Amino acid sequence: xxxxxxxxxxxxxxxxxxxxxxxxxxxxxxxxxxxxxxxxxxxxxxxxxxxxxxxxxxxxxxxxxxxxxxxxxxxxxxxxxxxxx
Numbered sequence: 001x002x003x004x005x006x007x008x009x010x011x012x013x014x015x016x017x018x019x020x021x022x023x024x025x026x027x028x029x030x031x032x033x034x035x036x037x038x039x040x041x042x043x044x045x046x047x048x049x050x051x052x053x054x055x056x057x058x059x060x061x062x063x064x065x066x067x068x069x070x071x072x073x074x075x076x077x078x079x080x081x082x083x084x085x
């Protein structure tokens with residue numbers, strides 16, 4: 001499993017609109033992907049799951065990719081790091 005820690009920079013965190021954008025990116029891959037915050041691991045292909053994490057600006061989240069899919073991991077991490085409202 002590959003992992004990468006990302007700090008959320010978006011001014012309002014991962015509320016509905018930016019979370020939806022991230023869900024669309026996560027759904028583009030066939031790899032199994034998870035998002036982890038404070039020990040809670042969720043499927044980032046579900047908007048409801050992402051919103052339950054209550055991710056705010058400055059929070060650190062971990063992206064996990066089951067397969068050795070470095071391209072997906074790097075893409076999703078970069079997407080989250082650069083996500084803006």
